[in-house]
Amino acid sequence: QSALTQPASVSGSPGQSITISCTGTSSDIGTNDLISWYQHHPGKAPKLMIFKVTNRPSGVSFRFSGSKSGNMASLTISGLQAEDEADYYCCSCAGESTWVFGGGTRVTVL
Amino acid sequence: VQLVESGGGLVKPGGSLRLSCAASGFKFTDAWMSWVRQAPGKGLEWVGRIYSKGSGETTEYTASVKGRFSISRDDSRNMIYLQMNSLNAEDTAVYFCTWVGSTMALDYWGQGSLVTVSS
Numbered sequence: 001q002s003a004l005t006q007p008a009s010v011s012g013s014p015g016q017s018i019t020i021s022c023t024g025t026s027s028d029i030g031t032n033d034l035i036s037w038y039q040h041h042p043g044k045a046p047k048l049m050i051f052k053v054t055n056r057p058s059g060v061s062f063r064f065s066g067s068k069s070g071n072m073a074s075l076t077i078s079g080l081q082a083e084d085e086a087d088y089y090c091c092s093c094a095g096e097s098t099w100v101f102g103g104g105t106r107v108t109v110l
Numbered sequence: 111v112q113l114v115e116s117g118g119g120l121v122k123p124g125g126s127l128r129l130s131c132a133a134s135g136f137k138f139t140d141a142w143m144s145w146v147r148q149a150p151g152k153g154l155e156w157v158g159r160i161y162s163k164g165s166g167e168t169t170e171y172t173a174s175v176k177g178r179f180s181i182s183r184d185d186s187r188n189m190i191y192l193q194m195n196s197l198n199a200e201d202t203a204v205y206f207c208t209w210v211g212s213t214m215a216l217d218y219w220g221q222g223s224l225v226t227v228s229s
Contacts, residue, residue, distance in 0.1 A: 003153075003155075034214050034215070036213075036215035036216065038154070038216070040154070044221075045206065045219040045220060045221050045222065046146075046154065046206070046216075046219050047219075048213065048215055048216060048217055048218075051213035051214065051215035052213065052214065052215070055213070057213060057217070087153075089153060089154050091154075091156070091215070091216070093144075093156070093210070093214070093215055093216060097170075098156070098170055098171070098172055098173070099144070099156040099159065099170075099172075100156060100172075101146075101153060101154045101155060101156055102153070103153050104153035104154065
């Protein structure tokens with residue numbers, strides 16, 4: 001199973017909104033809602049930011065939101081802050097099939 | 111919740127290594143667990159998962175490690191293991207132990223254990 005496709009980098013100024021796309025196929029993103037997003041600051045443990053496409057775990061800022069349309073999922077960060085600068089990964093982590101991550105997106109706050 | 115990996119280190123190509131993950135803070139016997147790795151300068155890669163005994167203790171692996179890696183669990187010790195055989199340079203990575211929580215996502219992650227395959 002091929003990795004999901006994410007842009008290598010996205011940048012924005014503080015206060016702006018950015019969206020990270022995650023493109024898969026009808027075999028993964030298109031047919032399951034177990035899409036999750038992870039924030040990873042290098043050298044630290046990754047952190048779950050969004051689960052089941054749109055849900056935020058307790059403690060995750062409301063500035064993070066997820067959506068899905070067809071074979072593409074998206075993560076939007078609104079009101080961009082310096083602490084949001086990190087790598088972000090989508091994952092189709094579902095059920096009995098093999099699970100797969102996106103290639104990762106480096107978010108830079110200008 | 112705490113996940114602590116151990117067992118990483120330097121191993122020669124063709125060699126074997128076993129990683130361990132000690133879990134605490136949640137009901138381990140019901141837990142689905144997974145391993146994820148990150149090679150130097152690369153992104154996250156899902157390695158494999160193991161379901162709870164109640165879910166059949168089934169395992170699944172990414173294609174690149176199938177037949178070489180195996181995941182097992184010891185519910186009496188709250189531990190999972192990643193047995194890695196026939197290692198090659200492409201297996202050099204930080205290996206993370208993760209817990210699949212009620213969100214059906216990778217709720218918690220360990221700090222990772224570095225495996226280096228080199229002669």
